[in-house]
Amino acid sequence: MYLIVGLGNIGKEYDKTRHNIGFDAINLLSKEYNIPLNRKKFKGTCGEGFIGSEKVLLIKPETYMNCSGESVIEAVNFYKIANDKIIIIYDDISLNVGRMRIRTKGSAGGHNGIKSIIAHLNSDEFNRVKIGVGSPKGELVSHVLGRFSKEHREVIEKVLGIASKAVECMVKEGTVEAMNKFNSVSLED
Numbered sequence: 001m002y003l004i005v006g007l008g009n010i011g012k013e014y015d016k017t018r019h020n021i022g023f024d025a026i027n028l029l030s031k032e033y034n035i036p037l038n039r040k041k042f043k044g045t046c047g048e049g050f051i052g053s054e055k056v057l058l059i060k061p062e063t064y065m066n067c068s069g070e071s072v073i074e075a076v077n078f079y080k081i082a083n084d085k086i087i088i089i090y091d092d093i094s095l096n097v098g099r100m101r102i103r104t105k106g107s108a109g110g111h112n113g114i115k116s117i118i119a120h121l122n123s124d125e126f127n128r129v130k131i132g133v134g135s136p137k138g139e140l141v142s143h144v145l146g147r148f149s150k151e152h153r154e155v156i157e158k159v160l161g162i163a164s165k166a167v168e169c170m171v172k173e174g175t176v177e178a179m180n181k182f183n184s185v186s187l188e189d
Contacts, residue, residue, distance in 0.1 A: 002056045002171050003081045004029065005044075005072055007090040007113040010062045018091050018133035019144040021156070022113075023060050025089040025131070028160050029167060030058055042074040051171045068113040069120030076121065086126040087170055088117060089163065091144060095132025097152045098187035100159055102166060102179045103128045127175050129163050131156075155187050162187075 006022030006029075014020050030037050035049030035058055044061040057079065061071030072088075075081065084104075090113055095101055105125040108114040118124045134152075136143030148156055162185055169178040 001079055001081060002051070002054055002085045002087060003059065003072070003075050003079070004056055004087045004167060005059045005061065005068070005075075005089070007065060007068050007088065008060060009064050010060075014145065016153075017145050017147055019065060021091045021131045021133060021160075022089040024156075025129070025160055025163050025167075026058050026060050028164050032164055042078065043071040046075075051168055054171045056171065065113040065116075067116055069116035069118070072117050073120040083121065083123055083126045084175075086121075087129060087167060088114070088126060089129040089131065089167070090114065091133045092130035093133055093135050093140070093144065095130060095134075097132055097134045097148070098155045098159060099132035100163055100166065100182065100185060101128075101130045101132075102170070102175065102183055103130065104175055104179075127170060129166060129170075131159055131163060158187055 006026030008020035008023030033049055033051050035047045037045050037047040039046050042059060043063050044059045046057060046059040048057050059071060061068045063070045104127055108118055166178050166182040169181060
């Protein structure tokens with residue numbers, strides 16, 4: 001079983017913000033693979049289904065970003081999921097809008113949701129799909145909690161479609177294959 005987690009914050013005020021790109025990705029995966037997000041479990045909203053022949057658990061943690069690890073560790077412990085079967089999807093300010101990067105390990109890079117997951121898993125070795133939201137021109141918090149311009153939102157919708165295909169590839173063919181296929185993709189201006 002794969003655990004696929006999209007990071008974000010609950011509440012209408014955070015809907016479609018840069019920091020909620022992980023939630024947007026999970027919503028798209030739910031729709032594309034007909035996996036209803038219809039259960040409250042593991043401190044989040046989740047749904048089980050299949051991508052190809054692989055069983056997957058999709059989760060949108062409801063702990064708020066800084067405590068995302070609480071949700072992840074509950075699911076990991078319940079299902080005994082190995083770190084190489086975890087995929088975390090989240091926003092990255094070091095990547096421009098239109099970019100996406102797949103990694104198998106690494107630091108939190110200042111991302112509090114990833115810091116929490118690393119602390120709870122006691123490891124930085126888990127798969128990540130980082131979606132570029134651009135670097136802030138001003139204050140960081142207002143940037144990540146802000147919304148995309150109309151033009152950038154159109155690009156992000158395309159990137160989310162690519163991220164969905166990348167996750168499918170990770171599940172069906174492995175993360176290394178997905179990195180080879182998708183890390184060079186760019187929809188930047």
